[in-house]
Amino acid sequence: xxxxxxxxxxxxxxxxxxxxxxxxxxxxxxxxxxxxxxxxxxxxxxxxxxxxxxxxxxxxxxxxxxxxxxxxxxxxxxxxxxxxxxxxxxxxxxxxxxxxxxxxxxxxxxxxxxxxxxxxxxxxxxxxxxxxxxxxxxxxxxxxxxxxxxxxxxxxxxxxxxxxxxxxxxxxxxxxxxxxxxxxxxxxxxxxxxxxxxxxxxxxxxxxxxxxxxxxxxxxxxxxxxxxxxxxxxxxxxxxxxxxxxxxxxxxxxxxxxxxxxxxxxxxxxxxxx
DNA sequence: TCCTATGTTGTATG
DNA sequence: ACATACAACATAGG
Numbered sequence: 619x620x621x622x623x624x625x626x627x628x629x630x631x632x633x634x635x636x637x638x639x640x641x642x643x644x645x646x647x648x649x650x651x652x653x654x655x656x657x658x659x660x661x662x663x664x665x666x667x668x669x670x671x672x673x674x675x676x677x678x679x680x681x682x683x684x685x686x687x688x689x690x691x692x693x694x695x696x697x698x699x700x701x702x703x704x705x706x707x708x709x710x711x712x713x714x715x716x717x718x719x720x721x722x723x724x725x726x727x728x729x730x731x732x733x734x735x736x737x738x739x740x741x742x743x744x745x746x747x748x749x750x751x752x753x754x755x756x757x758x759x760x761x762x763x764x765x766x767x768x769x770x771x772x773x774x775x776x777x778x779x780x781x782x783x784x785x786x787x788x789x790x791x792x793x794x795x796x797x798x799x800x801x802x803x804x805x806x807x808x809x810x811x812x813x814x815x816x817x818x819x820x821x822x823x824x825x826x827x828x829x830x831x832x833x834x835x836x837x838x839x840x841x842x843x844x845x846x847x848x849x850x851x852x853x854x855x856x857x858x859x860x861x862x863x864x865x866x867x868x869x870x871x872x873x874x875x876x877x878x879x880x881x882x883x884x885x886x887x888x889x890x891x892x
Numbered sequence: 893t894c895c896t897a898t899g900t901t902g903t904a905t906g
Numbered sequence: 907a908c909a910t911a912c913a914a915c916a917t918a919g920g
Contacts, residue, residue, distance in 0.1 A: 621898055650915070677899075701899050702917080717917090737917050739899055781910070790900085797898050879912065881896080 620677060620699045622761075622795030623838035627846045629674040631705040632681065632731050639668045640683070641725040644714060648738060651719045654753075655744040660695075663746055664722060667693055669731075675757045676794035679705075691746050696753055700739030706732045758794040761835045771828045772821070779817025783827075785878030786816050793831065799855055800838065802883050804830045806854040806865075811889040812877045858883035 620628060643664045647657045666686025673680045678698055685691035697703070697720075710728045714721055717736035724731065733742070745751035759765035774792045787793050787801035796804070805812050807830040810823060819827070841849055849855045854872075857863040863872040865885035874883045 624898070648916095698899085701897070737897090737899095737915090739915070741900090778909075785910085788899090799898050880899095 620703065621797030621800050621838075622676065622835055623842035624846070625677050625679060625699060625795070626674045626839060626843040628699065628705050629672055629679045631707060632669070632672060634707050634727060634729060635669045635722070635724055635731045636671070637669065638724040638727045639666060639686075640664050640722045641666075642723040644721040644723075646714065646719050648719060650738040651735060651740055652742050655742055659746075660742070660744045663691075663693055663744075664695070669722075669724075675754070675760065676790055677797070678754065678757060680754050685746065692748055694743075694745040694747075694751055694754060696741070696743030696745075696751075697733055698741040698743070700735055700737065700741065702737040703733065703735035703740035706734070708732060758791050761793060761795065761831050762839070766828075766832065768825060768828045771831075772824050775816035775819060775824060779815060781816050782813050782878045783810055783816060783819075784812035784880065784882050787831075788878060788880065795835065796831070798880050798882075799858065800834055802858055803854050804834050805889060806883075806885055807834065809888050811891045812882045812884050813891060854883065854885070 643661045645652070645657050645661050663685055664683065667683040669681060669683050671682045678696060681695040681697070683693040683695065685693050697705070707729045710723055710725065710730055712730070715734070718732055718734045720733040720742060722731040743751070743753050770792070775786065778786050783805060784801055787796050787804060788798070802812070804827065808823070808827045810827060838849065841847055852866055854866070857866060857872060863883070864870070865872050865888060868885055868887040870885065870887040872883050873886050874881060876882065
């Protein structure tokens with residue numbers, strides 16, 4: 619489910635835990651979710667630690683804690699929601715439900731912080747130490763940051779000359795946080811067919827795509843990232859899932875097919891293969 | 893039963 | 907070494 623803006627919103631669901639100490643840790647290690655960290659170490663170090671801040675970048679969330687050891691070692695808890703991950707808080711003392719993999723109780727606040735993911739494509743990552751771990755530090759600069767330049771996109775498209783636009787927009791090393799619906803939204807606004815090859819675009823088309831990427835990400839963060847509301851009906855978002863959907867701009871039928879390995883929706887009257 | 897699902901990664905092939 | 911394509915991961919719901 620979650621892309622850039624949804625991740626940013628869901629990250630804030632643990633805000634009630636900021637400033638509070640973790641008084642007990644419950645892990646339900648199932649295959650996958652804890653693959654890149656040691657659950658035993660995670661449980662040991664989180665116990666007694668204080669949650670100090672959180673952040674989101676791309677589709678990754680970071681929760682920083684100050685450890686319970688004498689020097690208060692910085693703890694870096696990374697959560698990725700995969701396809702079906704969720705964060706929530708709930709009153710203390712309730713039993714753990716199925717698919718809840720990580721539960722942090724905070725007695726002083728009388729609640730628990732919960733990470734659940736029934737499909738288990740999500741990930742828990744962990745690091746203890748003063749410096750940001752690679753899985754956080756190496757995330758590409760945000761598409762709404764000044765580092766996301768037209769030149770960077772142009773260079774990327776040159777190297778990925780044979781890749782369909784749809785597949786390229788899903789590559790996190792250049793378009794961090796962009797997922798299936800955002801990619802379709804960007805291409806629809808830029809009036810580019812998702813199966814066009816990166817190397818075939820002229821400079822004006824790349825510029826348009828760059829501009830729409832920044833616009834869609836900014837608006838999604840302002841709307842969904844702040845309130846979790848869906849974007850308005852003027853967006854492709856509202857029409858792309860239903861059979862027989864109509865393009866809000868051309869009023870002609872939308873089309874769907876698998877492109878770049880993912881279900882893709884576009885407006886044939888507006889996005890031409892050429 | 894079969895198909896789909898807002899994601900990533902490992903592997904095979906070119 | 908690099909780019910590209912696709913199966914695999916695991917589960918629920920239509």
